[in-house]
Amino acid sequence: MMLAWLISLLLLAAPSPAQQGQEETVDVAEIIFEHIGDDYEWHLWTWGDRHVKLHLPVIVHSSTGWHVFSSRHLAHGESYEGLRIDPEKGKIVEVDSGKRPFDISITKNVLSLMMSSLLLLVVILLTARWYRKHDVLDEAPTGIAALMEPLVMMVHDMARENIGEADYRKYSPFLCMAFLFILLNNFLGIMPFFPGGANLTGNIAITLVLALCTFFTVNLTGTKHYYKEIFNPDVPVFLKPIMPIIEVFSALMKPVSLTIRLFANMLAGHIMILCMVCIIFIMAKYGAVLTGSMTVVSVLFGIFLDALECLVAFIQAYVFTMLSSIYIGLARAHGEE
Numbered sequence: 624m625m626l627a628w629l630i631s632l633l634l635l636a637a638p639s640p641a642q643q644g645q646e647e648t649v650d651v652a653e654i655i656f657e658h659i660g661d662d663y664e665w666h667l668w669t670w671g672d673r674h675v676k677l678h679l680p681v682i683v684h685s686s687t688g689w690h691v692f693s694s695r696h697l698a699h700g701e702s703y704e705g706l707r708i709d710p711e712k713g714k715i716v717e718v719d720s721g722k723r724p725f726d727i728s729i730t731k732n733v734l735s736l737m738m739s740s741l742l743l744l745v746v747i748l749l750t751a752r753w754y755r756k757h758d759v760l761d762e763a764p765t766g767i768a769a770l771m772e773p774l775v776m777m778v779h780d781m782a783r784e785n786i787g788e789a790d791y792r793k794y795s796p797f798l799c800m801a802f803l804f805i806l807l808n809n810f811l812g813i814m815p816f817f818p819g820g821a822n823l824t825g826n827i828a829i830t831l832v833l834a835l836c837t838f839f840t841v842n843l844t845g846t847k848h849y850y851k852e853i854f855n856p857d858v859p860v861f862l863k864p865i866m867p868i869i870e871v872f873s874a875l876m877k878p879v880s881l882t883i884r885l886f887a888n889m890l891a892g893h894i895m896i897l898c899m900v901c902i903i904f905i906m907a908k909y910g911a912v913l914t915g916s917m918t919v920v921s922v923l924f925g926i927f928l929d930a931l932e933c934l935v936a937f938i939q940a941y942v943f944t945m946l947s948s949i950y951i952g953l954a955r956a957h958g959e960e
Contacts, residue, residue, distance in 0.1 A: 651901045659822040659893050660713060661732045663694035667817050677817075679734060681706075685717050685724035694728075735821030736829070739808050746771065747803075778802050778944060785948040790955045794948070797840060801833060802944040809889060809936030813929070824939075825890035827882060834878035834885075837947040842874065845954035877950055881943060888939050892932040899925040 657666075665677040678695040687705055696703035700710065702718050709716045716723050729737075746767055753768040764772050778799045782791040808829075811819040823829055853870040856863070899921050906917040 651898070651905065654901055655894055655897045658897055659825060659890065661730050661826065662713070663697065663708065663728060663730055665731050665734065665817065679729045679731065681715065681728045683715055683724040683726045683728060686720070731821050732823055732826055735811065735818070735823050738818050739811055739823065743803055743807055774803065775799055781945055782948050785952040786955055787952060794840070794951050798944050798948055801836070801947060802940050805833065805885065805943055806937060806940035809940060812889060812893065813932055813936060822890065822893055824885060825893055827886045830882045830886040833943070834881035837881060837950060838878040841950045841954045846956065848956055849954045881946060885939050885943055888935055892935055896925060896928050896932060899928060
C-alpha cells in the first residue's frame with residue numbers, strides 16, 4: 624500500500640508524454656534527493672499543474688537582523704528581504720554576500736521531529752493512562768497498551784540482561800525512549816504521505832545526536848573499574864603506553880558506529896525504493912511493451928523492498944538500543960573481587 628501511494632504521487636508529479644519527449648531523460652538523482660533531502664517546504668501532492676505544498680516558517684538572523692516569514696516568498700528561486708535559497712546547497716544565503724545566516728527555520732525535518740515527538744508523547748501518556756485505570760493482574764492490556772507492552776518489556780529485559788540487576792532500572796527509561804523514537808521515525812520515514820515521508824533517521828545530524836546521548840550516558844556514569852580498564856589496564860608493561868590510546872579511540876568510535884549504522888541503513892533503504900519506482904519513468908521512452916513489463920518488475924521488487932525496509936526499520940531500532948545497553952553495561956561493570 625505504501626508503495627502504491629508512492630507510485631501514485633510520482634506519477635502525478637511526473638511530466639506528461641509530450642514533456643517527456645521534449646526532455647528525453649528523467650533526472651533520477653533530482654527525484655531521489657528531493658524526497659530524501661531536507662527542505663523549507665513540504666510537498667504534499669501534485670494534481671495536474673497544481674503543486675500542493677506546506678510552506679514552513681523561515682527564521683534567520685542575517686547581517687541586517689532577524690527575519691521571520693513564510694518560505695513561500697523564496698519559492699522558484701526568488702529573493703526576499705535580501706535572502707534566497709542557494710540551488711546547489713538548498714540552504715538560505717544572503718543575496719549580496721552569499722554567506723549563510725544563522726538559521727533556525729522550521730524545515731521539513733524539524734517539523735517531522737516535532738510531530739513524531741508529540742505523537743510518541745501521546746502514545747506514552749495513553750499507555751500510562753490505561754495502566755493507571757486497570758489492574759494488570761486481573762486483565763490483559765488492550766488498545767495502545769497491548770501494542771506498547773511487548774515493546775517496552777523487550778527493552779526492559781534487554782537492559783536487565785546487558786546492564787545487570789543492580790543498575791538496569793536507572794537506564795531502562797532512556798533505552799525505551801531511544802528505541803521507540805527510532806522505531807516510530809523509521810516507520811514514518813517509509814510512509815510516502817503526510818505526516819510521513821520525512822527522512823529523519825536518514826539524516827546524519829539526528830543519528831549523531833542519538834549516538835551522543837548514548838556516549839555521554841556511558842562516559843558520565845561509568846565506574847572506576849571502567850576508567851581503570853581504559854587508562855590503566857591489566858596488561859604487560861610494554862603494552863601500557865599503547866592500550867590507553869587504543870581504548871580512548873575505541874570509546875570515541877562507538878558513537879560514530881552508532882551514527883553511521885542507523886543513518887546509512889535507513890538512507891540506503893529509501894534510495895533503493897525510490898530507484899525501483901524511477902525505473903518506470905526511465906523506461907517510458909522505450910515503448911509501451913518494455914514500459915509495461917518493467918513496471919510490473921519495478922512494482923514487485925518495490926513491494927519486496929518496502930517489506931524489507933519495514934523489517935530493517937525494526938532491526939535498526941533494536942540494534943541501536945541493544946548496543947547502547949551493552950556499552951552502558953560495560954561502563955557499569957565493577958570487575959571481579
